[in-house]
Amino acid sequence: MEARTEDDRVVVGGDARQRFYDARGYGYPLEGNEIALAWVEAAHLLLRGDIDAVDGRDFEAFLRDGAGDVEGGDRAALTFLVYLDLRERGFYLSPAREGWVSDPDPTVDFVVYPRGKGPEDEAVAYEVRVVGERESIAASALGECTLAIVDEESEVTYFRTDRPEWDGATTFTPEEPVDATLLADRALCWTPPAPLHASAFYGQPLGKREEGVDVLQLSLVETAQLVAAGALSVDGGYDAVVQRGRAVEGERFDRRLQVYAALRERGVVPKTGFKFGADFRTYADVESVDDLGHSERLVRVVPRAFAFDPRDLALDVRLAHGVRKQLIVAWPEDGDVAWASIERLTP
Amino acid sequence: MEARTEDDRVVVGGDARQRFYDARGYGYPLEGNEIALAWVEAAHLLLRGDIDAVDGRDFEAFLRDGAGDVEGGDRAALTFLVYLDLRERGFYLSPAREGWVSDPDPTVDFVVYPRGKGPEDEAVAYEVRVVGERESIAASALGECTLAIVDEESEVTYFRTDRPEWDGATTFTPEEPVDATLLADRALCWTPPAPLHASAFYGQPLGKREEGVDVLQLSLVETAQLVAAGALSVDGGYDAVVQRGRAVEGERFDRRLQVYAALRERGVVPKTGFKFGADFRTYADVESVDDLGHSERLVRVVPRAFAFDPRDLALDVRLAHGVRKQLIVAWPEDGDVAWASIERLTP
Numbered sequence: 001m002e003a004r005t006e007d008d009r010v011v012v013g014g015d016a017r018q019r020f021y022d023a024r025g026y027g028y029p030l031e032g033n034e035i036a037l038a039w040v041e042a043a044h045l046l047l048r049g050d051i052d053a054v055d056g057r058d059f060e061a062f063l064r065d066g067a068g069d070v071e072g073g074d075r076a077a078l079t080f081l082v083y084l085d086l087r088e089r090g091f092y093l094s095p096a097r098e099g100w101v102s103d104p105d106p107t108v109d110f111v112v113y114p115r116g117k118g119p120e121d122e123a124v125a126y127e128v129r130v131v132g133e134r135e136s137i138a139a140s141a142l143g144e145c146t147l148a149i150v151d152e153e154s155e156v157t158y159f160r161t162d163r164p165e166w167d168g169a170t171t172f173t174p175e176e177p178v179d180a181t182l183l184a185d186r187a188l189c190w191t192p193p194a195p196l197h198a199s200a201f202y203g204q205p206l207g208k209r210e211e212g213v214d215v216l217q218l219s220l221v222e223t224a225q226l227v228a229a230g231a232l233s234v235d236g237g238y239d240a241v242v243q244r245g246r247a248v249e250g251e252r253f254d255r256r257l258q259v260y261a262a263l264r265e266r267g268v269v270p271k272t273g274f275k276f277g278a279d280f281r282t283y284a285d286v287e288s289v290d291d292l293g294h295s296e297r298l299v300r301v302v303p304r305a306f307a308f309d310p311r312d313l314a315l316d317v318r319l320a321h322g323v324r325k326q327l328i329v330a331w332p333e334d335g336d337v338a339w340a341s342i343e344r345l346t347p
Numbered sequence: 348m349e350a351r352t353e354d355d356r357v358v359v360g361g362d363a364r365q366r367f368y369d370a371r372g373y374g375y376p377l378e379g380n381e382i383a384l385a386w387v388e389a390a391h392l393l394l395r396g397d398i399d400a401v402d403g404r405d406f407e408a409f410l411r412d413g414a415g416d417v418e419g420g421d422r423a424a425l426t427f428l429v430y431l432d433l434r435e436r437g438f439y440l441s442p443a444r445e446g447w448v449s450d451p452d453p454t455v456d457f458v459v460y461p462r463g464k465g466p467e468d469e470a471v472a473y474e475v476r477v478v479g480e481r482e483s484i485a486a487s488a489l490g491e492c493t494l495a496i497v498d499e500e501s502e503v504t505y506f507r508t509d510r511p512e513w514d515g516a517t518t519f520t521p522e523e524p525v526d527a528t529l530l531a532d533r534a535l536c537w538t539p540p541a542p543l544h545a546s547a548f549y550g551q552p553l554g555k556r557e558e559g560v561d562v563l564q565l566s567l568v569e570t571a572q573l574v575a576a577g578a579l580s581v582d583g584g585y586d587a588v589v590q591r592g593r594a595v596e597g598e599r600f601d602r603r604l605q606v607y608a609a610l611r612e613r614g615v616v617p618k619t620g621f622k623f624g625a626d627f628r629t630y631a632d633v634e635s636v637d638d639l640g641h642s643e644r645l646v647r648v649v650p651r652a653f654a655f656d657p658r659d660l661a662l663d664v665r666l667a668h669g670v671r672k673q674l675i676v677a678w679p680e681d682g683d684v685a686w687a688s689i690e691r692l693t694p
Contacts (some may be wrong), residue, residue, distance in 0.1 A: 045555055060537060064528055077530045083593060084554060134532065134595050135623060151621035152566040153551050154533060181411055183424045185481065186501060190407060204500050207394055207431060221501040248481050274480060274498035277662020315624020322669035 003042060003054045009099075010042035011035070020045065025092030025118035026285070026327060029101050031104040038095040039076060040083040047084070061230055078132045079101070079109055080288055082148045085156040087109070089347055091125070092118040108145060128158075136307035141332050142340035149310045154187075157344070159317060164297075164328055164341040168267030170284040172200035174231030182234050182241065185248045187223040189232065197333060201269045201286045202226065219272065220245040220253070221260040252301075259301045259330045262337040273298050276319060297326045304331050317344055350401045356446075357389035357401055358382070367392065372439030372465035375447050385442040386413055386423060387430040394431070397541075422477065426456055429477045429495045432503040433457070436694055439465040447677070455492060459694070460510060473694065475505075483654035484679050489687035494645060506664060511644075511675055511688040515614030516632040519547035522579030527570060528587065529581050534570040536579065538562040548616045548633045549573065567592040567600070567670070568607040568617065575608070599648075606677045607650045609684040620645050635663040644673045651678050664691055668683045 002195075003012035012020070012027075013034040020026040020035060026045065027035040037045070043066070045051045046059040054062050068075040086093050094100040100119070104111075105127060112126040113119065120192040126146040131137055133151045147159040172195060178191040188206065189196070196202050196216065203216040218226070224241040226232035234240060245253035256279055263270045263282060270280035281295035298320050320327035321344055329340045350359035357478050359367070359374075361382040367382060373392065374382040384392070390413065392398045393406040413423040433440050441447040443455040447466070451458075453472060460466065461475040473493040478484055480498045494506040519542065529538040535553065536543070543549050543563065550563040565573070571588040575577035581587060592600035603626055610617045610629060616625035628642035645667050649655075658665040666676035668691055676687045 060528065060535075063530070063535070075531075077533065088554070132532065145441065149621075151619050152533065152568070153619040153621075154553070154564045154566075155551065155619070155621070157622060181407065183410070184422075185479065186424065188407075188410070204502065206501070207435070217501045218499075221499070272498050272500040272502070274496075274500075274658060274661055275504060276665055277658050278655070311624050313478060314621055315662060318623055319662060319666045320670065322666065 001051045002127055003051050003053050010037040040080045043080050078150045079130050081150050081154050082130045082156055090115055094119050104171050107305050131310055133310050139302050139329055140305045159342050160345040162341045166266040166268050170267050170269050175231035180234050181233050187218045189216040198289055203288055221257050224257050225261050256301050258332055259337050297328050299328045302331050317342055350396045350398050352402050357384040387427045389425050425479045425497045426477050428497050428501050437462055437487055441466050456664055478657055480657050486649050486653045506689050507692040509688045511686050513613040513615050517614050517616050524580040525582050527579050534565045536563040545636055548636055568604050570574050571604050572608050606684050644675050646675045646677050649678045664689055
């Protein structure tokens with residue numbers, strides 16, 4: 001069976017409508033018995049031998065013409081690999097383009113139907129955005145789509161992104177401010193009220209295995225938030241802590257402090273995520289540090305206009321999955337904090 | 348008991364030699380019964396209440412004087428926290444300084460003795476370098492030391508670094524070069540010789556779940572290395588592949604290709620490490636792709652003068668540990684590749 005190119009579609013007639021559209025969800029119907037195919041759909045039918053040629057070109061020539069150009073940023077090979085992968089997983093899917101779907105989302109490449117469903121049904125399983133390993137992913141684009149990342153060996157990894165809620169129950173009501181000493185990049189509180197660490201899980205005891213020592217070490221973000229809450233007093237006040245924070249980590253300190261404070265406001269306890277390579281690990285509900293469960297989430301704080309290298313995102317997601325925590329990306333937005341969750345998905 | 352500062356040492360007399368040096372490995376002996384203490388040793392004895400004051404200062408004042416200055420890059424608080432942590436783990440240890448140890452290594456902060464041993468014995472368990480979470484770690488400094496990284500909440504994480512060997516047994520002997528087509532950022536080989544994928548584990552079949560399709564997808568590093576080895580032929584030859592590689596990932600392509608080729612030379616199979624956020628995962632001995640074991644190592648390729656953010660290193664090490672692989676860092680050095688292994692250590 002031969003097909004031909006018309007504008008940016010491939011058109012095929014004969015029994016194509018019945019064989020390809022009705023039975024297997026390729027393309028969309030035109031006048032008579034013809035159907036329109038997207039480039040990826042035509043490539044897939046060529047690969048399978050279901051059509052023989054497009055404008056006389058076989059699969060190799062068709063692919064070379066469509067997916068050979070790097071300078072023009074041609075994404076044809078990437079989208080084809082994702083299309084192929086989803087087809088092989090048993091899904092029917094359509095390009096998110098006018099004609100194939102109604103009211104297409106321009107940030108989405110494919111609309112994937114639930115298994116057993118096709119373009120004539122209403123249901124949608126995934127809205128998939130295709131990303132090459134060497135492209136970047138804007139943090140602000142996370143939150144409401146499925147990413148399909150194609151690595152250099154043409155394997156496809158899927159990430160589901162969403163907008164998480166926070167629902168914490170850990171509170172700390174300060175009485176009189178207690179004194180703390182600022183050191184180079186941390187602070188020491190000499191006479192901490194017991195609940196500060198024991199139930200609100202601030203800080204870490206100094207000399208934790210030593211008898212009779214009751215000094216609490218605080219990180220600079222903890223210190224700044226406690227000073228702002230009226231729980232702690234240091235020489236120079238809040239400004240001195242922030243100045244110290246900026247001296248040791250630049251404007252990253254302000255971002256992290258903003259996210260730290262936003263989590264505490266929501267009753268969530270953020271502790272350092274260093275061992276997981278994250279900014280914070282979080283506990284929604286600490287009753288006592290002696291009876292601490294596992295932290296539930298890992299939070300990575302990024303700037304407002306940050307774009308991820310897909311490989312770094314893959315690293316974060318894989319690690320979080322391995323330690324059974326949910327990965328959250330956080331960034332400052334409109335005076336508040338925006339959050340996106342990301343997890344691996346097997347379609 | 349009172350101590351006094353003399354130059355950059357703290358000196359203490361009375362029964363200090365017997366109580367602190369002989370019995371518990373602090374300091375080194377001076378004339379008579381006096382001993383010299385380093386700042387961290389004096390701070391630890393103050394914290395424990397074993398000495399009462401240094402020049403009249405108690406623990407708080409002593410710590411504030413020594414560890415309060417950020418502008419001067421004072422590392423006193425960091426080294427103290429590591430000293431304290433190792434003491435609490437039951438080790439005796441000495442500052443790597445003239446007087447305390449003979450022939451001290453200037454890149455090392457502490458010499459740690461095996462449990463039950465002290466400065467008078469010959470044995471050394473670890474040579475520890477102290478790193479703050481906000482400092483950076485030169486890749487070239489990895490390979491023969493133990494890193495003690497202090498995070499913002501004063502937890503200490505230890506990494507052992509070493510020089511790994513490679514010992515692979517996977518070979519591929521090309522016959523005639525076969526044709527491949529360069530696409531935007533990968534290549535397709537239309538008639539691959541069976542062993543290319545089946546036993547040498549190059550590439551990935553296109554349409555791997557489709558019947559009757561026998562096209563092999565190759566990454567650009569695989570393609571370049573195969574063209575150089577005389578196994579593959581593409582339009583424009585080796586230079587065209589390298590040019591394409593540089594177009595899609597800049598000079599990172601050259602580094603990755605150099606490491607890829609060095610691994611293949613050693614009989615090791617590198618495949619993409621994308622899912623683990625690494626450059627490559629490696630298999631030392633592939634006999635058949637149908638009977639493939641788990642990959643053993645993850646390789647991260649960095650530039651010659653690269654310096655790690657400790658948090659990124661923590662992320663890599665933690666991930667590798669979670670998937671039971673060894674983390675290797677590789678960088679170009681003197682026309683060859685330098686390798687360092689890094690793993691978490693619990694002293």
